[in-house]
Amino acid sequence: MDAFPMGIDYQRFAESSRRPDVVKEIKKIHHPQGQQFIVSVDRLDYTKGILNRLEAYEWFLRQYPEYREKVCLVVVAVPSRTKVDVYNELREQIERIIGHINGEYGSLDWTPVSYLYRSLPFEKLAALYAVADVALITPLRDGMNLVAKEFVACQQDKNNPGVLILSEMAGAASELAEAIVINPYDKESIASALRQALEMPQAERLKRAQMMQERLRRYTVARWAGDFLQSLDLVKTKQHLHGPTPLVGSVQKKLINTYKTAAERLFLLDYDGTLVGFTKQPDDAKPDKTLLQTLRSLNANPHNTVIIISGRDRDTLEQWFGSLNLTLIAEHGAYVRDDSGTWIAQVKPGNEWKEIIRPMLELYVDRTPGSFIEEKTFSLVWHCRKSEPDLATLRTQELKDALMAMTANLQIGVFEGAKIVEVKHIGVNKGQAVLPWVSRQQWPFILAAGDDYTDEDMFAVMPENAITCKIGLGPSRAQYRVSTVEDFRQLLTTLANLKPKSQKQP
Structure with a gap:
């Protein structure tokens, strides 16, 4: 609706x-x-x-x-x-x-x-x-x-x-x-x-x-x-999408067997809502020791390529994961850290639109106690996780409608996520960001996992053999669903502790 x-x-x-x-x-x-x-x-x-x-x-x-x-x-x-x-x-x-x-x-x-x-x-x-x-x-x-x-x-x-x-x-x-x-x-x-x-x-x-x-x-x-006709088309498209299959039992066993026999594997992992749960203060969602050890073990396997693709900014990802030598993608694809540790911008600078949008976001901060604005290099995010839930729901829809009208002729998009409304460059999305890795070779094993609308762009560009996984409730393009962050982390831990059959046991 x-x-x-x-x-x-x-x-x-x-x-x-x-x-x-x-x-x-x-x-x-x-x-x-x-x-x-x-x-x-x-x-x-x-x-x-x-x-x-x-x-x-x-x-x-x-x-x-x-x-x-x-x-x-x-x-x-x-x-x-x-x-x-x-x-x-x-x-x-x-x-x-x-x-x-x-x-x-x-x-x-x-x-x-x-x-x-x-x-x-x-x-x-x-x-x-x-x-x-x-x-x-x-x-x-x-x-x-x-x-x-x-x-x-x-x-x-x-x-x-x-x-x-x-x-x-x-x-x-x-x-x-x-x-x-x-x-x-x-x-x-x-x-x-x-x-x-x-x-x-x-x-x-x-x-x-x-x-x-x-x-x-x-x-x-x-x-x-x-907009009305486009939404009708979108509803029709969603009607043709089957709900994700729970990734449990025999389905999970099949995934594990595929992992064991695969010579090369690609992990594309969202962070917030996928590897850690949400917190009222974004800075409180730091990776714990268990998660860091799981990621370190996965990445230590020479047959694995592990990429964390997040809405977080470069500095935060660098601070949290810089020592793990992972591939990091910040701000939903705006920046990629290459093998040398250098961050490379994926879109051309140009943020004049922020001065147009910022006053509207500030108005809704004033009207919604507990909300605040987060500025990223190529986006602005209005957070309402700390606000009273009913008021936050009302203000989210009002703000989204107002921003949709304001951005009609700008090369930026308005997106609603988990207790956020984000305004960003249209060309910045996780699908575009991961394509260079996905298209690099024929991967026998790809696991792409995420929890919100930003991850749908990533799921959309996956090859047919990829395992796409939605964390939590809600409609999705993903093939499979895992109920909670804890369940998904347990799956990663299981994979991290396995060795493929193609490898010789010591």
Whole structure:
């Protein structure tokens, strides 16, 4: 299951203020000097919260009388289900409360609420968005709400960008995090948000608008459709994949026999979640003496080639395994330590994208107590293992969605792992990293093992005779599954203590 926030035709709205027909409509809008416009555009429906919004606006005028004659709420209610009695009753209620507000607070030269009960053509709607100082969008329940996105796209005036006030009950709230997000049932908070929006400094308005616009520009309706169809294809592909077979009993005996008779063997081993369990602090997952001895024994056999391929950085792998003379691959394939002990970069430098992504990760660190950012040479990782589990799950999906929109046109990918979200170069993956060894010769024995999404790239490039092993639960391309880290380590220990039949016994 996944969520696919629908995009808009961003360029159409963003460039609308330069269209002659829209410019003409903007000039028609009567905008008294010193008066600020608050715009509200909805289909007339109970879920849109129009009545609650009007009550909150009246409360605003009552609590902050200094704004009387300085603001105007423009309500556009698009007719809906006009033959249904309850919708006609809703229309009457809306018009009754608008009449009450105008009668109670209006004057001969000021109307607090301007009301339009009709659908507006594009040029009029775009003009209204463009001149609005605030968009007040407060649905009681809404799967997405494209009006919020359309308004943001139209805020191209850098000297006076509008502010978006958005209900937390709208699906778009998870994407438009820079909006002022409110509870649509709380009229006091809506009134307070209106005041905040109207008094917001120009620099803050511009910063909020630009961050939302950049996200919307990247995640257009075309990108949304592409993601949706791609995910459907992925689901179909996964349906054809059989679940890994438990690597126990006779299956494990067959693996051991293959190992014994093989003249040359290749081990491709992930680290975290495969050779050691996860810890709340990444630095606490150091290899213990037993693991180091097992790896040392495996690597001491001249018929074995042992490679550890990890998401860890070079310095950490060097510190932990440098004395074992293993082949080490760091940052999921970004760096390889060759036989001389020299680390060689596998991708070209170029991390300008980090400065684009970092503020979003920092925002989610602020919003998720216990989370933190880890910076690697070619990637940024947001960790939430120490955060409250339910909040971490919610924030992980929100962050992933936001990053997917931001990275649409960049050569980087967004990946969710075990309590992490990682952003890295698309060309960096374990599959590409291990290919030089896999293709070097016809290996009679290959054991590739890992526990998360990064290892799937490695499994995908394995030859048919390779033994691919998923550690733990979850779908995988791997042929086999081992339940726990401890069980897999026991298997490695067993292999390390064996000698192949082809070798002469002393």
